[in-house]
Amino acid sequence: MDDSWLDTVNWTQDGLVPAVTQEAASGRVLTVAWMNREALGRTVETGEVHYWSRSRKKLWRKGEESGHVQKVRAIRLDCDKDVVLLEVEQVGGIACHTGRHSCFYRKLDGGKWVAVDPVLKDPAEIYGAGR
C-alpha cells in the first residue's frame, strides 16, 4: 500500500506526532497521546487506535488491557501537519485509566483544579488487582 500520506506528517525529531482523540458522537476530547509512524499506520490499517508509549517505549493498542478500544471514524491533520486529530467511537465509554469518560476531568474553578467528572468504573476492576 502507498504510504506517502505518512511522509506528509511533520514528525518530531524523535519520530513522533501528538494525537488528540475526540469522541465523534459527543465531541468530547478524550485524551492526548503520542504516535509514531507505525502506530499511525496500524491505526489506519486496523481501524483501531494505536499509540506509542513514551514511558514504556512500545506500541500500544488502546484498550488492549481494558477492552476500552477506540474505533476510528475519521483522521484529520492540522495546518502545520504536526498534530493529528482522531475522531473515534469509545468502546465502553471510558478513555481514562482512572475509570472516567475523558482524561480531561479536572476543571479550573475559582483558582483550583476540581475533578468534575465521575469515576464510572473502579480501575482495579478494569485492569485487575495486579495493577
Add this chain to the structure above:
Amino acid sequence: MDDSWLDTVNWTQDGLVPAVTQEAASGRVLTVAWMNREALGRTVETGEVHYWSRSRKKLWRKGEESGHVQKVRAIRLDCDKDVVLLEVEQVGGIACHTGRHSCFYRKLDGGKWVAVDPVLKDPAEIYGAGR
C-alpha cells in the same frame, strides 16, 4: 492572587504545556498550540487565550493581529496534568491562519490528505498585504 494552580501543571523541561483549543458551542477542535506559565496565567486573568510562540519565542495573544480572539469558557487539565484543554468562543469563527474555521481542515480519505473545509476569508484580507 494565589497561583498554586499553575504549579499543579506538569510543565515540560522547557516550561511549556500543549493546549488543545475546542469551540465550546460546536465541539470542534480548532487548534493545538503551546503555553508557558505566563501565557496560561494571562489567559485566566484576561479571559482571552494567550499562547507561547516557540518559533518567535514570544507571548502571543490569539487574534492580536487578525481580531480572531478566543474567549475562554472553561479550562480543563488531563489526568497526567501535562495537557490543557481550553473551551472557547471563537470570535469571527476563524481560528486558522489559512482563513479556515479550524486548523484541522485536512481529512484522510482513501490514503490521501484532503482539504475538506472551506477558506472562509482570504488570509491577505485578514492580516493585510504585508504578510
